Amino acid sequence: MDHKKTTLDLFNNVDLATELTLGLPGTDNQPEIIKSSLSGNKRTSSEMGSSTCTDENESRFSPPTKEQVVGWPPVRSYRKNILQVKKTESEMGSGMYVKVSMDGAPYLRKLDLKMYQSYEELMKGLQVMFKCIIGLYFEREGYNGSQHVPTYEDKDGDWMLVGDVPWEMFISSCKRLRIMKSCEARGLGDC
């Protein structure tokens, strides 16, 4: 035991304290030849991440296209995947595009439902897009005072009048929109 200690602790005689060179924190003291190692395709860690920044803004934000260091931050991969999935879903969802057709129009349009917070805003958007006028919504009578009635196809494939259900429920079940002519829409509002 002791023998081993003396033979191997050869560097105990070296005063490591005096081995310190003067330099700023973060400076690498190692000889260049080892640092720029013959490592082929592997990047050295010193190329990544930020060193001390004097610019406060820089220390807070990094460019969005940051290279990812393997295993950093130390988060399990299943945890990263779940959040990535969530992000992709919400990114796709935050483009909650549905097809919109208007009776008589030659082609369909696409609309991002996530851009609106309420039926009022949606109506405004539709009116701008199709240059039409959609009447006011009444719970009993449906849409009054115009030639156009907004309808939508829900998850079950049924055509429904826009406006009956709470907004959140509407955007989660709306698959496509159709602006019908009032005369054709008569059947929906009644009953």
Added chain:
Amino acid sequence: MFPEEVLEHVFSFLNSHTDRNTASLVCKSWYEMERWCRKRVFIGNCYAVNPRVVIRRFPEVKSVELKGKPHFADFNLVPEGWGGYVYPWIVEIARAYPWLEEIRLKRMVVTDECLEIVAKSFRNFRVLVLESCEGFSTDGLAAVAANCRNLRVLDLRECEVEELSGHWLSHFPDSFTSLESLNMACLGSEVSFSALERLVARSPNLKTLRLNRTVPIEKLSTLLQRAPQLVDFGTGAYSAEIRQDVYSRLADAFSRSKNLKSLSGFWDVTPAYLPAIYSVCSQLTSLNLSYAATRSPDLTKIVSQCYNLQRLVVLDYIEDTGLNTVSMSCKDLRELVVFPSDPFVGEVDVLLTEQGLVSVSQGCSKLQSVLYFCHQMSNSALISISKNRPNLTCFRLCIIEPRVPDYVTHEPLDVGFGSIVENCKQLTRLSMSGLLTDRVFEYIGTHAKNLDMLSIAFAGDSDLGLHHVLSGCDSLRKLEIRDCPFGDKALLANASKLEKMRSLWMSSCLVSFGACKLLGQKMPGLNVEVIDERENVNSLPEYVPVEKVYIYRTVSGQRFDTPDFVRIMGKDKDDLFSDKGLKVAVLFCSNFGTFRPCCCTRSRSL
């Protein structure tokens, strides 16, 4: 001298492994007595000892716990195929311990064949806990389900399972009623709900049920009603269209779960369904919302009602405001974990800063354990935390950007972490991040006398840093380092320390092949594993730093199940230097007075 019966009785009160180990060292008769009555064996590194040696010493074991890969394997730093195979252990213990009841494995490779052996070999098998394991499929689970008649615990924590079918659950026979704990949260495949429901219904002792994501929210109330005695419940995906009837049933079921103390799951949360759990909040001692990507107001509303909470795991969506609520409402909090919602984001849009942690450290007097991911930190915050909570035992801070300084003063965070180790005298685990110089290691070496595990990344200036830690931390057993300028000098100067530790991991540092070889040659009690995947590794000179080195103490010598990118250094007589390394070799060897002639071929360690 005490008669044997008395000694045995006294030993039965010794439950911790360290106590048992200490007792066995008192004298020969105590050693003998202790080894015959030890029922639980814990092996922190499966390569530290041979299974046969363990079996020879402890013939009456009922419970085996093994750990395999090093901790950094969790973050993909250990390449696939490194090792950690449990098969050799399973074969031996199946032969030697027919009455074995419990197996607990962490970070090991477990095959279906292993599970089949377990299923068929132990008549009274009760507990199977696989944590962060991989290598098996749902077929292996089916074998366990079908054959382990007395199984009580099947706990798959964060495993990677090959999902061949969800049918495995249906293999539990109708006569099987002893289940107490089932954790299948890590599985992705759908199980038959009716089989699950029937299983729950015929398991009167079921206390823990953690479902996987595929169990829909509409079905939760059914399960909760079947198991009103549940203590620990993990939901599946917690989302659906808002339906009043589903919500009411769920809220009602939760309100009847009077024994519920722990909640988890909550994938894909629809916030409108969260109030369903309000009725149990005040009962909860543990809450894991770390998959609930919902914003601070929803989270805050929940935690504000969790007066008895001891453990909280959340995403940074909770923000400083939410943590402030925690500090005021959760006065019994012992453990706080805050994960990052988006670890790779460039811009920070979540308002979680160091302030959240400071608040909790102020308000929660029993706080002992912290794992905290954030984007900024200051020395003054760390000092406050250390003064507020000198009772901290585990402090793991991850500032997401490497080498970030104190955001206020732009200085390194040496003083802040120094304050942590100085004030928190019972600290046993520490992980550091941010800009750190050799100074912080001087503080650690001086003060962290109870530190058991230390994790370092992107820190330090020179070997002096590592030297401080290895020479100063008396209780250190596990040290893991990545991307630090630590090299041969400190390692070799503290070689004897390594035999007192379980393991040392160093990756992307400056430890050379030559030093690893020397260490391996001179320290027979250590395996020095160089893990290096470079194609040209065999032609690299001796002074070049290795990619990764994993050093651990062992009484079983080198292992023989290594892949080609792992070399166990210094054990092989043929493992010699190349021409270029000769000069360095002479430098290292000259103090020993021996020198071997070399041949120019390099062989693998086997």
